[in-house]
Amino acid sequence: MIGARTALLLVLGCLASATAFGRPVSYAGGWTVIEESDRLSSSALVHYTPSPTMSLGLKTEVNRDSDFAIYSVHPTLLAKRWFGADYQGNLYFHGGIGVASGINNNPQSDHMAIYGGVMADWETRSLFVGYRNRYLEAGEYASQFMQAFRAGFAPYEGDSGDLHTWLMLEIDHRPSDPDSVTATPLVRLFKGPLLIEAGYNLTVNQPLFNFTYRF
């Protein structure tokens, strides 16, 4: 029986995708591969952008500490983009629906997994601030909320095709985790279709590695 909370999450999931701070919606007809690995999970997402306001992808997410994986369909909706001569702001709804399965000999049976949230960012060529959150409901496996804030700056402004470098700090909050608030300084390198992020979570001593490739 689907409860009210699950039903609402289902709506969010149908509205919305990747929780990455990279652009989760591409140009019309574009494909994007996103890998993310943080202190608790690793994920891979491949999405296609049929229109400039939404993308649809398939995502696999491995929750290392809890020994379960989620296989989901992952839509993202660009709800609003603010344009300026020197800035861009975005508001996205993201989510997904799929199956949660045990890994590493976890004997629990499969459960429906559904998640949703929002992501927003504001960016110039030298400043970036972003926020994202997600609520995940995966039966016996997890019922968890997370949110993260990120701010960064570019020490120089590269032009088209140059190597772009960003220095960022991410603060994430996961109320259900013993270390509920952690900090991760990271470096973002950006060149053409490739974006790579490498950082280190100072609170729990875990690396962060993300990459996005757009084609």
Added chain:
Amino acid sequence: MHLLIKTVAMTTALCLCFVAEAQEHGDHMPHDTHEHHDHTHQETDSGHSSHDGHESEARPALTHTEDIDSALAKGGEPIVADVLGVVCDFCALAMNKIFSKREEVAAIYVDLDTKALSLVLAPGASLSDQTIADLAIQAGYRIADIRRGDEALGMAS
């Protein structure tokens, strides 16, 4: 359930912040854009006339690359469009991908310094302002202004 309520509350607050910002700045940006283009790329034609105090002449002109110059030499029409929201290489990539698919486009360059899209059409080809605006939307961006011919080259009086 309280977490979900918290999520919705934060979402609402976030939306309000963005809407407030948009009302203050974003909705008027296309009309204000020219005022912000007060610097020019090192390789643009407008660099010769960017210090004479005339706002219109300070707008970015065609950026010269090998492809652009080659297409110009073949007689293609130069076009420069001011683009709103291009702040990173993904933006430039998107514009390149969308415009390069058009057979009318012989050469393209997105200049992040001037936020200008430089196009040179194939000889005899044409591309309307509306089509250029629509293609920019397909890439996820907006066009604020389009200049052609001598004006695009920064040579208009």
